[in-house]
Amino acid sequence: xxxxxxxxxxxxxxxxxxxxxxxxxxxxxxxxxxxxxxxxxxxxxxxxxxxxxxxxxxxxxxxxxxxxxxxxxxxxxxxxxxxxxxxxxxxxxxxxxxxxxxxxxxxxxxxxxxxxxxxxxxxxxxxxxxxxxxxxxxxxxxxxxxxxxxxxxxxxxxxxxxxxxxxxxxxxxxxxxxxxxxxxxxxxxxxxxxxxxxxxxxxxxxxxxxxxxxxxx
Numbered sequence: 218x219x220x221x222x223x224x225x226x227x228x229x230x231x232x233x234x235x236x237x238x239x240x241x242x243x244x245x246x247x248x249x250x251x252x253x254x255x256x257x258x259x260x261x262x263x264x265x266x267x268x269x270x271x272x273x274x275x276x277x278x279x280x281x282x283x284x285x286x287x288x289x290x291x292x293x294x295x296x297x298x299x300x301x302x303x304x305x306x307x308x309x310x311x312x313x314x315x316x317x318x319x320x321x322x323x324x325x326x327x328x329x330x331x332x333x334x335x336x337x338x339x340x341x342x343x344x345x346x347x348x349x350x351x352x353x354x355x356x357x358x359x360x361x362x363x364x365x366x367x368x369x370x371x372x373x374x375x376x377x378x379x380x381x382x383x384x385x386x387x388x389x390x391x392x393x394x395x396x397x398x399x400x401x402x403x404x405x406x407x408x409x410x411x412x413x414x415x416x417x418x419x420x421x422x423x424x425x426x427x428x429x430x431x432x433x434x
Contacts, residue, residue: 390415
């Protein structure tokens with residue numbers, strides 16, 4: 218599987234400044250970046266890497282693989298940096314993030330809340346809140362999140378790999394393909410691009426698994 222290189226902080230903000238020019242937008246992203254890094258400081262991924270790299274990776278996909286308006290980039294980047302915070306850190310209530318929501322966009326509160334999975338639940342029950350959403354930006358951030366998960370899946374054990382692939386194919390993709398609230402058709406093309414890339418990653422893993430099975434026979 219291909220190796221994913223994490224952007225440095227310098228590279229991350231160079232890309233932010235290419236896409237967004239309003240100083241107050243950039244400041245909001247800088248603050249959120251630092252806040253998310255602190256909140257996820259104790260977490261590690263399956264390969265031992267800091268978990269914060271995942272949320273940066275999700276935001277990086279938003280910034281480098283799809284085209285949005287500057288205002289939508291701002292919302293999506295900040296939501297990407299916060300998307301696992303309520304689920305995985307000591308910041309576990311939406312109201313604890315109001316100092317960000319109030320200064321940036323109330324949409325971020327909705328997106329982050331919808332992306333938060335149910336603790337202690339398994340299978341489709343983990344995604345009940347998400348699956349009720351028809352919000353285009355929620356779908357974009359979740360698509361980028363799942364794409365980054367798939368691109369780093371080789372670090373996981375076989376059970377987690379299988380679970381993620383099945384979730385993607387039978388829960389996440391059907392939801393992404395479903396009705397989306399996008400009255401001005403601003404998000405159809407970027408969402409289609411991310412879905413296409415997700416399907417490519419799934420096919421890559423399936424091909425790899427079939428190859429391993431043939432070698433074992």
